[in-house]
Amino acid sequence: MKRPLPALVGLTVLVTTLACQRAQAPPDEPWQLAESARELVTDPELEARIFKALDAAAAAGTDPGISKYDVRTSTVIEHQGVEHTIIGGNSEYAGYPEAIHGETSLMNHVINIVGPEPARREVDFIAFHTERQCGGGGSCGDCRDYLMTTTKWQDLLMVCGQASDHTVHIHRFAKWVVPESEFPEVAPEAIGLPPQQLEELVQAALEARAGGVSLFTPAEEHLGVAALTTTGEIYRAAGADDAAFHYRYPIGAVLQQAATYRDYFVQAVVVTGAPGTTPRVSYRDRQYGYEFSSFNGKRGLPPIQLILVEESRTRVDGSESPARRYRMITFEEALPGAFSAASFMPEAVDQFLEERAPR
Numbered sequence: 001m002k003r004p005l006p007a008l009v010g011l012t013v014l015v016t017t018l019a020c021q022r023a024q025a026p027p028d029e030p031w032q033l034a035e036s037a038r039e040l041v042t043d044p045e046l047e048a049r050i051f052k053a054l055d056a057a058a059a060a061g062t063d064p065g066i067s068k069y070d071v072r073t074s075t076v077i078e079h080q081g082v083e084h085t086i087i088g089g090n091s092e093y094a095g096y097p098e099a100i101h102g103e104t105s106l107m108n109h110v111i112n113i114v115g116p117e118p119a120r121r122e123v124d125f126i127a128f129h130t131e132r133q134c135g136g137g138g139s140c141g142d143c144r145d146y147l148m149t150t151t152k153w154q155d156l157l158m159v160c161g162q163a164s165d166h167t168v169h170i171h172r173f174a175k176w177v178v179p180e181s182e183f184p185e186v187a188p189e190a191i192g193l194p195p196q197q198l199e200e201l202v203q204a205a206l207e208a209r210a211g212g213v214s215l216f217t218p219a220e221e222h223l224g225v226a227a228l229t230t231t232g233e234i235y236r237a238a239g240a241d242d243a244a245f246h247y248r249y250p251i252g253a254v255l256q257q258a259a260t261y262r263d264y265f266v267q268a269v270v271v272t273g274a275p276g277t278t279p280r281v282s283y284r285d286r287q288y289g290y291e292f293s294s295f296n297g298k299r300g301l302p303p304i305q306l307i308l309v310e311e312s313r314t315r316v317d318g319s320e321s322p323a324r325r326y327r328m329i330t331f332e333e334a335l336p337g338a339f340s341a342a343s344f345m346p347e348a349v350d351q352f353l354e355e356r357a358p359r
């Protein structure tokens with residue numbers, strides 16, 4: 001009985017303290033569902049929990065020292081007959097542009113209070129309280145990965161309450177999820193690369209997959225990646241894990257290498273996984289690809305093509321499963337509703353690219 005108590009008490013104290021310090025007067029006007037949100041929320045009990053969560057999120061503490069961008073979150077759930085209002089918020093590191101995000105903070109707090117299984121079962125919405133405009137975009141790639149692990153995401157609603165006019169905008173989380181099985185399958189000749197170059201890229205990715213560090217990564221999730229830039233260079237990388245679980249994602253790694261050589265404009269990224277499987281590309285890695293594809297957009301270049309390669313597998317009887325298969329998509333399509341530095345600070349990205357990679 002001793003074990004879970006300190007964390008729970010600590011959090012309750014924290015939440016109460018924050019609420020005391022930051023509590024605001026109740027809004028003069030009640031929250032109102034935007035027209036488009038009404039078809040997603042028809043149950044008055046759910047509506048009441050959403051409005052309650054938005055009031056609670058307004059008081060959530062945040063610490064965005066670098067971005068100055070507050071993300072205040074909350075949810076209201078009923079667990080074992082008791083209603084819990086739980087808050088979360090973003091906070092950033094000093095110096096390094098790294099952050100704990102509002103959604104991950106919130107779900108971590110829910111798990112602290114009710115445990116992982118009830119959290120997965122009972123969290124049906126995440127509410128964001130904003131002093132700005134509700135943009136309608138999705139979470140970052142990493143938050144998508146975490147929410148797909150910790151929630152019943154197929155039914156999850158993402159709620160944004162706009163403080164300025166108290167309108168509440170709601171989207172299904174699932175609209176920002178694109179499974180690899182939905183990436184269109186293409187013939188090699190439809191990829192748009194000379195056959196020899198495509199083969200070179202695939203071989204580079206396969207060789208990369210033989211390396212990396214996979215002490216904790218399951219074999220079917222270990223990926224090898226190769227990137228072709230507009231200069232004709234090929235870079236390669238594999239995933240790498242460690243005991244602190246600060247995974248080095250392979251697409252992020254290959255793009256970082258290209259950037260190290262000021263080779264910022266990428267044509268294609270090829271991903272290989274375990275033989276006989278469609279490689280699974282995390283949403284966090286899609287975010288890295290999306291960010292780089294936005295550099296292409298700045299120069300009027302086509303978006304990066306993300307190409308998944310399913311290698312044939314040798315069966316126990318020695319025969320081969322069907323020959324190599326390709327799926328192809330853009331990062332923009334694989335990460336709908338995404339944001340990048342190019343959307344937040346377009347002039348800064350223009351200037352950066354002009355300095356590092358003059359035309």
Ligand SMILES: [Zn+2]
Nearest residue numbers: 101139140143
């Ligand atoms: Zn995030």
